[in-house]
Structure formats: structure tokens, C-alpha cells
Amino acid sequence: MAPIKFENDIKETLEQRELQPSANVWEQLEKQLDAADNNKNNKGIWWFGIAASFVGILIVSSIFFNRKGKAEIESVIVDIEAVEEPSNMDELPSSTKGEEKVEIASVGEKNPVETKKKSPIKGSVLKSELLQKQRALVKGTVKEVVVQAEVAQEKEVKEGLELKAEKLSYEDLKIQEVVAQAQALKKANSTVSDAEINALLDQAQKDISLHKLYNEATNKVDASALLRGVEADLEQSFRDKAFKAIQSGFKYVKTAVADRNN
Amino acid sequence: MKHPLKVIQLYKNEAQLIKKAARENREAQHMLYELHAPKMLSVCRYYIKDVQQAEEVLLNGFFKVFTKINHFKNQGSFEGWIRRIMIREAISYLRQKKQIEFVSDEVEVFDGYANNIETQIGVSEIQGLIDDLPEGYRMVFVMYAIEGYKHNEIASLLKITEGTSKSQLFKARKLLQKQLQLLNTTSNGTN
Numbered sequence: 484m485a486p487i488k489f490e491n492d493i494k495e496t497l498e499q500r501e502l503q504p505s506a507n508v509w510e511q512l513e514k515q516l517d518a519a520d521n522n523k524n525n526k527g528i529w530w531f532g533i534a535a536s537f538v539g540i541l542i543v544s545s546i547f548f549n550r551k552g553k554a555e556i557e558s559v560i561v562d563i564e565a566v567e568e569p570s571n572m573d574e575l576p577s578s579t580k581g582e583e584k585v586e587i588a589s590v591g592e593k594n595p596v597e598t599k600k601k602s603p604i605k606g607s608v609l610k611s612e613l614l615q616k617q618r619a620l621v622k623g624t625v626k627e628v629v630v631q632a633e634v635a636q637e638k639e640v641k642e643g644l645e646l647k648a649e650k651l652s653y654e655d656l657k658i659q660e661v662v663a664q665a666q667a668l669k670k671a672n673s674t675v676s677d678a679e680i681n682a683l684l685d686q687a688q689k690d691i692s693l694h695k696l697y698n699e700a701t702n703k704v705d706a707s708a709l710l711r712g713v714e715a716d717l718e719q720s721f722r723d724k725a726f727k728a729i730q731s732g733f734k735y736v737k738t739a740v741a742d743r744n745n
Numbered sequence: 746m747k748h749p750l751k752v753i754q755l756y757k758n759e760a761q762l763i764k765k766a767a768r769e770n771r772e773a774q775h776m777l778y779e780l781h782a783p784k785m786l787s788v789c790r791y792y793i794k795d796v797q798q799a800e801e802v803l804l805n806g807f808f809k810v811f812t813k814i815n816h817f818k819n820q821g822s823f824e825g826w827i828r829r830i831m832i833r834e835a836i837s838y839l840r841q842k843k844q845i846e847f848v849s850d851e852v853e854v855f856d857g858y859a860n861n862i863e864t865q866i867g868v869s870e871i872q873g874l875i876d877d878l879p880e881g882y883r884m885v886f887v888m889y890a891i892e893g894y895k896h897n898e899i900a901s902l903l904k905i906t907e908g909t910s911k912s913q914l915f916k917a918r919k920l921l922q923k924q925l926q927l928l929n930t931t932s933n934g935t936n
Contacts, residue, residue, distance in 0.1 A: 489921070
């Protein structure tokens with residue numbers, strides 16, 4: 484259906500026409516466009532807000548969880564202090580006594596030789612712990628603690644050391660002895676050095692191990708404990724000997740190879 | 746005839762304006778509006794009798810133009826792109842107003858039109874003749890005869906069959922020819 488002439492005429496005539504719209508059309512259009520832009524911006528702000536709040540939550544939660552972890556650690560520290568402080572306030576050696584008692588008792592039950600071998604190590608661990616605790620806690624309040632401990636000690640002595648001696652093990656008595664010595668030193672010198680405490684603890688350790696070996700009541704030496712102690716020494720010396728033998732053998736072979744052409 | 750340099754300059758200017766308008770530059774949008782609005786109101790007026798309603802369509806059309814300007818890919822002229830938006834907007838407007846009525850009876854289509862009618866009438870008379878056509882006739886006639894759409898395109902846009910489009914065009918032509926002959930007779934005073 485081809486376009487006919489009058490249609491072409493109509494088209495040409497109409498195509499040349501222009502109609503000027505009224506002024507308020509642009510004003511209305513501008514308003515609509517402004518509203519659309521605002522909506523778009525608002526959407527952008529909303530998205531930005533959502534993203535920002537998400538990041539904020541992440542940051543806050545990470546800080547919160549980090550603090551929680553720290554708080555847990557702190558609470559552990561507080562717990563230790565809480566245990567330590569009363570012991571220092573009431574009776575400084577009691578905690579040491581208790582710990583050492585448990586360690587030695589448990590090891591002693593299983594194997595007496597092990598007790599002998601390990602007890603110095605345990606003792607040293609205890610010593611270091613004790614030293615750290617003393618450095619951390621006792622230094623500031625050493626005078627009060629010592630005075631209170633003295634009072635407690637004197638009371639204990641007065642009230643009946645014999646009763647306690649029956650109940651307490653040799654190790655406990657030894658610890659009390661060490662504490663008493665520490666108190667005496669404290670009285671004498673007003674300050675107790677770490678080295679002095681170490682020396683006292685070493686001495687006590689040696690006495691305990693000797694007590695294990697030698698039973699004063701029956702005048703008998705614990706043969707198995709002594710034998711195992713000696714075995715440990717032998718074991719060490721045998722190892723040295725074997726090492727020396729291997730070393731000398733190696734040297735011999737080495738020189739033999741080096742001198743084979745001479 | 747337009748000077749080629751002026752055409753190139755205008756094209757460059759329009760391309761720059763389109764870029765600025767895409768960045769929501771209100772001044773550029775206003776300039777584009779001023780450049781195309783008179784022509785587009787005329788286009789809207791082909792379909793819609795009432796000028797105020799045509800302006801409403803123009804407003805909605807330009808709102809779509811500026812909010813969808815990023816969809817314009819410089820394929821074809823910007824004017825053609827705006828024009829297509831205006832036509833769709835006009836169709837949609839009339840559909841909303843339920844002003845489109847297509848006579849569904851299929852009629853025999855033939856090319857036996859009088860092709861020698863001289864149209865010595867002015868643009869307002871022509872617009873008057875088009876306005877007098879029923880909505881369905883008018884839309885198909887304008888889309889076919891003035892916009893140059895094919896029947897299948899018209900059918901697709903107006904959601905009618907191609908047969909309906911052809912029959913609407915046939916009837917529109919017949920009516921227009923009759924009206925034109927009447928006008929010529931009255932203006933020339935001859936039969």
C-alpha cells in the first residue's frame with residue numbers, strides 16, 4: 484500500500500509545524516527531575532548508610548570480642564592474685580607449702596626415684612614461681628606480710644607445733660622450717676634477698692630428698708631409691724664413656740685414612 | 746540548505762549537551778528541551794486532540810528522555826529517539842484514557858484511491874481533518890503516513906493485528922479523501 488500524494492502533502496505540511504509548549508511544562512519537568520534526583524540521592528544515601536552501619540558493626544564487634552579476650556586474660560590474672568594475696572596476707576608460705584606438697588606427694592606416690600630426680604627441678608620451678616610472685620607481690624607489702632606471717636607463725640608455734648608435726652608430712656614441716664628461717668632472716672636483715680631464699684629452698688630440697696633415702700626411725704636407707712639414683716649417675720657416665728669411645732674410634736679411623744698413603 | 750559546518754557544529758553541540766544532560770546537568774537538559782520540545786509537541790498533537798493533554802504527554806515523554814538518556818547509544822539521531830519515546834508515550838496515554846477504539850471488522854483493501862487530490866489547505870485544516878478521525882483510524886494513519894511505520898510495527902505497538910491496522914488505514918484514507926474533496930470544493934467553489 485504505497486503512500487499516496489495527499490498523504491505526502493499532509494506529511495510535509497505537518498513536519499514543518501512546530502508548537503511552542505507553555506512555560507510551565509519545563510517548570511513541572513524540572514520539579515519532577517529534581518524529585519527523581521533526590522530520590523536517587525536518597526537511595527544512594529540509604530545504601531551508603533547501610534554499608535557504613537555494616538562496617539561500624541564489624542568494627543564494634545571486633546573491638547568487643549578483642550576486649551572480651553583481654554578481659555578473660557585479666558580475670559585469670561585477678562584469680563591468681565586473689566589466690567596469692569590472702570596467702571601472703573595470712574601466711575606467705577602456705578601456698579608454696581600446698582603446691583610443693585601436692586607436687587612431691589603425687590610424684591612420691593608413683594616413683595620414689597623420680598621424686599628424687601624431679602624434685603629439684605620442681606623445686607626450681609617452684610622457686611622461680613615463688614620468686615616471681617614475691618617480686619611481683621611481696622616487694623610492696625613485704626613488711627606487712629612478714630609481720631603478719633610472724634604473728635601467725637608464733638601463734639602456730641605456741642599453739643602446738645607437735646600436733647601439727649604429727650599431721651603434717653616431712654615436706655610440710657620442711658617448708659614451714661624454710662619459712663621460719665626466712666622470717667628469721669627478715670628479722671635480722673630487714674630484707675630477704677632472692678639468693679637467700681633460693682639457698683634456703685635448695686637446702687630444704689636436699690633435706691627432703693635425703694629424708695626419702697634415709698629413714699631415721701629405722702636407721703635404714705631406701706635401697707631401691709639409692710640404687711636408682713646411682714643408676715642415673717651410671718647411665719650418665721656410661722653415655723659419656725660410649726661417646727668418648729666413639730670419638731676416639733673416629734679419630735683413629737680418620738688418622739688411618741689420612742695416613743694411608745704415608 | 747543548511748551549511749554543512751553549521752550542521753557539524755550543531756551535532757557536536759548536541760552530543761556535548763547529551764553527555765552533560767546524562768550527568769544531570771539541568772542547564773544542558775533545558776537546552777535540549779528547548780531544542781526539541783516544539784517539534785515534539787507537534788508530534789504529540791498528531792495523536793492527541795487537546796493541546797494541554799499533548800503537553801502532558803510531552804512532559805512525561807521528556808521526563809523519560811532525561812531519566813533514560815543513558816540508554817541512548819548514539820545509534821540514529823537523538824531526535825528520532827525522542828520521537829519514538831513521544832509516540833509510545835502518546836499511545837500509552839490514550840490507552841490509559843481508554844480512548845482507542847479499533848473497529849474490528851476487516852474490510853477489503855485496495856489501492857484505488859484518487860491520487861490527484863491537490864491539498865491547498867493549511868496546516869491547521871489538516872490537523873483539523875486528522876482530529877476528526879476516530880482514535881483508531883487517526884493513530885494508524887499518523888503512524889503509517891507520517892511516521893513511516895510498517896503495518897507489522899503498528900500492530901505490535903498498538904497490540905492489534907496487521908489486518909486491523911490495514912483496515913484502519915483504509916478507512917482513515919477514505920474518510921480523509923472525502924473530507925479533502927469537500928474542503929477543495931468549498932474553497933474553490935467548483936465541483
